[in-house]
Amino acid sequence: MPPQGLEAVLIAEREALLRFLRARGAGDAAEDILQDLWLRLRSAQTGPILDPRGYLYRAANNVMHDRFRSAQRHRKRDGDWVSVHGDASAASEPPLPDRMLIARAMLDQAEAALHAEGERVLQIFRLFRIDEMGQRAIAQHLGLSLSTVEKDLQKAYRTLMRLKDVQDAE
Amino acid sequence: MTNSNEHIRQEALEWALATQETDFAGWAALTEWLEADARHGAAYDEALAAGNWMAELVATAAPAQVRAANDQPLAQPRRNTAWRRRGYIAMAAALLAVLLIPVWQMRPQPYDISTRPGETRTIVLDDDSRILLNGNSRLALDRARPRFARLDDGEAMFEIRHDEADPFVVESGDARLVDAGTAFNVMRNGAALDVAVSEGAVIVNPDREAVRLQPGRKARIDDASGRITVSQVAVAEVGGWRSGQLSFADASLTEIAAALERTLGTPLTVSPAIVHRRFSGVLQVQDRDEKALLAVAPVLGTRAVKRPNGWELVASDAQP
Structure with missing residues (x-):
């Protein structure tokens, strides 16, 4: 059965979605990206969607973010990456234990950096990004004001961005 | 220039936080902001990436591992070679970019909700998902795991706000039910568990049999043998106990x-x-x-x- 709700919203929002994709840097590929996205959503969809408009924009936003990251990765690989390993294909799948160890070491560093901003900053970031709790729910859960949660989250994100900048530059 | 870059970073960060809320609706305003300056898009992506980066580290570093929220970061032997190979991280992160499963949890904060015979209760979760608990039933929830419930006894109707990235999980006995839709009824019944779906879908024991129940389907999972029997049920009758x-x-x-x-x-x-x-x-x-x-x-x-x-x-x- 075609997901009529989603399709109806797609038709109504098509121009706005294309404009959003272009604003996100899709350029001439906007139409293709939207088409591709629609086919994927259509085959993946299983249940009724509560907020079809938000669902479509969110999916479009994710596609563009993935493109941003893959562009970043290519830049990085063209730089220092291949020089270490020589062979890009061999490098693409490091053994899992190594990956875990490296990730753990970096995670420790990131957690320590957040912790240095205050234990609450770390806790709120975890609730928001790891447990995917909304800001309002976090405020309620911890008995804090929404603006306190927001400020702590901004602190956490700024810290992570700084840390990531340093590591990307190394 | 530095000032204006700083300003852009701040605005981008605010947008990145706002758009991660499940009820965010300001997509038109975001479009306008992105169009206003060519630098906005990259700044926005960088802010998003910072949060994702750490979430992916968590997923890679500690799959299925529970760490208390107040733990100090674990001391790990830091190997120099590990840092030289930091390029792996970008790759690992890329592999995990689409997964984004919150595998690592906060310190468990479980609590039980029970009803006396004849009593019913409605539990509204933070994301507006609802659990209607029938009489003589016991449900275990965990504040640190908002997308999880365990039915220890009795019967409950779940009306779940579906999130593909973070499906709701119901456990009961040895059975594990993962929502792939919105509404289903679960009943602990002597030596078996009954699951009936009225909207969306539920996957029974995704790691084992992975039986997918569509609306109008009902499964009985036998506790002792683990055998799953699927039958039909009228959608209107699912959770009918509420009326x-x-x-x-x-x-x-x-x-x-x-x-x-x-x-x-x-x-x-x-x-x-x-x-x-x-x-x-x-x-x-x-x-x-x-x-x-x-x-x-x-x-x-x-x-x-x-x-x-x-x-x-x-x-x-x-x-x-």
């Missing part, structure tokens, strides 16, 4: 008595002479008290008899 409508398909009188006890709050047993009897059909219960029992008993071909510790269903032609 006093109890549906049964080839159910034993013992099962029915348990359901009535849950709903009516009256202790109810079945006479040994008729425990083997089975019934298919819908019982409509008007009031949640003993009067309803007197009205319902004849439909089952039985009579309700008052005993010292409650009520008993006996064959309608049995001598008093």
Whole structure:
């Protein structure tokens, strides 16, 4: 059965979605990206969607973010990456234990950096990004004001961005 | 210039945080902001990436590992070679970019919600998902895991706000149910678990049998053998207990008595002479008290008899 709700919203929002994709840097590929996205959503969809408009924009936003990251990765690989390993294909799948160890070491560093901003900053970031709790729910859960949660989250994100900048530059 | 870059970073960060809220609706305003300056897009992506980066580290570093929220970061032997190979991280992150499964949890903060026989409760979760708990039931929730519930006893109807990235999980006994839609009823029933779906879909034991239940399907999972039997159910009957409508398909009188006890709050047993009897059909219960029992008993071909510790269903032609 075609997901009529989603399709109806797609038709109504098509121009706005294309404009959003272009604003996100899709350029001439906007139409293709939207088409591709629609086919994927259509085959993946299983249940009724509560907020079809938000669902479509969110999916479009994710596609563009993935493109941003893959562009970043290519830049990085063209730089220092291949020089270490020589062979890009061999490098693409490091053994899992190594990956875990490296990730753990970096995670420790990131957690320590957040912790240095205050234990609450770390806790709120975890609730928001790891447990995917909304800001309002976090405020309620911890008995804090929404603006306190927001400020702590901004602190956490700024810290992570700084840390990531340093590591990307190394 | 530095100032304006700083300003852009701040705005981008605010947008990145706002758009991660599940009820974010300001996509048109975001579009306008992105169009206003060519630098906005990259700044926005960088802010998003910072949060994702750490989430992916968590997923890579500690799959399925529980760490207390107040733990200090674990001391790990830091190997120099590890840092030289930091390029792996970008790759690992890329592999995990689409997964984004919150595998690592906060310190568990479990709490139980139980109902007395005849009592029902509605639990509204933070994301507006609802769990309607029938009488004589016990449900375990965990504040640190908002997308998880365990049904220890009784019956509950789940109306879940679906999130593909973070499906709601219900456990009961050895069975694990993962929502792939919105509405389903779960009933712990003696030595088995009944799951019936009215909207969306539920996946039973995704790591083992991975039986997918569509609306109008019902599964019984036997506790002892783990065997799953799938049958049909009318969608309108799923969770019908909420309006006093109890549906049964080839159910034993013992099962029915348990359901009535849950709903009516009256202790109810079945006479040994008729425990083997089975019934298919819908019982409509008007009031949640003993009067309803007197009205319902004849439909089952039985009579309700008052005993010292409650009520008993006996064959309608049995001598008093």
